[in-house]
Amino acid sequence: MTTTQAARTAQGYAVELRGLRKHYGEVRAVEEVDLLIGRGEVVALLGPNGAGKSTTVDILLGLTRPDAGEVRLFGDPPRRAIAGGAVGAMLQEAGLLDDVTVRETVALAAALHRAPLPVEEALRKAGVEDLGPRRAARLSGGQKQRVRFAMALVCDPALLVLDEPTAAMDVGGRRDFWRSMHAFADSGRTVIFATHYLEEAEDYADRVVLMRDGRIAADGPVAAVMAGVSGRTVRACVPGVDAEELRRLPGVVEARVRGDRAELRCADADAVVRELLARFPAARDIEVVAQGLEEAFLRLTEDSTEDPEEGRR
Numbered sequence: 001m002t003t004t005q006a007a008r009t010a011q012g013y014a015v016e017l018r019g020l021r022k023h024y025g026e027v028r029a030v031e032e033v034d035l036l037i038g039r040g041e042v043v044a045l046l047g048p049n050g051a052g053k054s055t056t057v058d059i060l061l062g063l064t065r066p067d068a069g070e071v072r073l074f075g076d077p078p079r080r081a082i083a084g085g086a087v088g089a090m091l092q093e094a095g096l097l098d099d100v101t102v103r104e105t106v107a108l109a110a111a112l113h114r115a116p117l118p119v120e121e122a123l124r125k126a127g128v129e130d131l132g133p134r135r136a137a138r139l140s141g142g143q144k145q146r147v148r149f150a151m152a153l154v155c156d157p158a159l160l161v162l163d164e165p166t167a168a169m170d171v172g173g174r175r176d177f178w179r180s181m182h183a184f185a186d187s188g189r190t191v192i193f194a195t196h197y198l199e200e201a202e203d204y205a206d207r208v209v210l211m212r213d214g215r216i217a218a219d220g221p222v223a224a225v226m227a228g229v230s231g232r233t234v235r236a237c238v239p240g241v242d243a244e245e246l247r248r249l250p251g252v253v254e255a256r257v258r259g260d261r262a263e264l265r266c267a268d269a270d271a272v273v274r275e276l277l278a279r280f281p282a283a284r285d286i287e288v289v290a291q292g293l294e295e296a297f298l299r300l301t302e303d304s305t306e307d308p309e310e311g312r313r
């Protein structure tokens, strides 16, 4: 059993989402999402704009009521877990009062909890101890994010939920933020963070949950998720062929044809090249290209409703 599996089964789950669904009119923001997160896991929620990450996070935190499904945090409904101080959250739109200082802001957040950390400790853990006397109105976007991080940490949570935590941060700010986050996760806490940055998921998460069109498109360690789509691509000029014939070649995962140019995504590119030449002797200009991580991610998250005819041409 891996450490992650052990974490999921040891003392129950930190997060259980079962059969979640949330529609806004015609928009299927979240559709049949099942997700179990063990204690101590650091999970990245990845996906393009509109994939359903924030809606999932909001449901997880009890801020949005799902149309269907069930949420448990450490076995409790979200509100009970949050009231008990088990959960800290850092959300994109959490407002800060302009005229209140950073120290007072974090103290206000601390006052909502029964057993908070000392304010100075939360400031230090979030790397904003120098900003204590500053008013929120005078902070940069990245500094505000760090203050929100301190507010999330002050209840000394077992689970930290972060929605695009580094959105307003520059490169240095992001590096410092993740250093603080790492220290937090190293103490055995559970972290779930939504991000657009593939490299953040790669560098900081044990596990990646990739959302697309409201559903979970892939779930696993980052290397395994990307290996599932990373294969290689064969490009060739194949006169008079159609995509359906190519799709039937052994080792082809996906085929697209534009005019005489064919592009084949392959599980086994060597086998595909051999078959291609055997069945289509006129094939020429054959190239085999490795697919990068970025490309694999884009493929996994590309909008499945976009240009549905393209592959059939």
Ligand SMILES: Nc1ncnc2c1ncn2[C@@H]1O[C@H](COP(=O)(O)OP(=O)(O)OP(=O)(O)O)[C@@H](O)[C@H]1O
Binding pocket: 024, 027, 028, 029, 047, 048, 049, 050, 051, 052, 053, 054, 055, 056
């Ligand atoms: N309150 C709402 N009313 C109507 N539609 C909504 C509402 N909240 C979200 N949506 C829609 O639900 C879908 C999922 O949105 P969501 O914000 O969860 O995606 P996301 O993956 O977090 O995107 P982003 O990366 O842009 O933050 C989108 O199409 C969005 O427009």
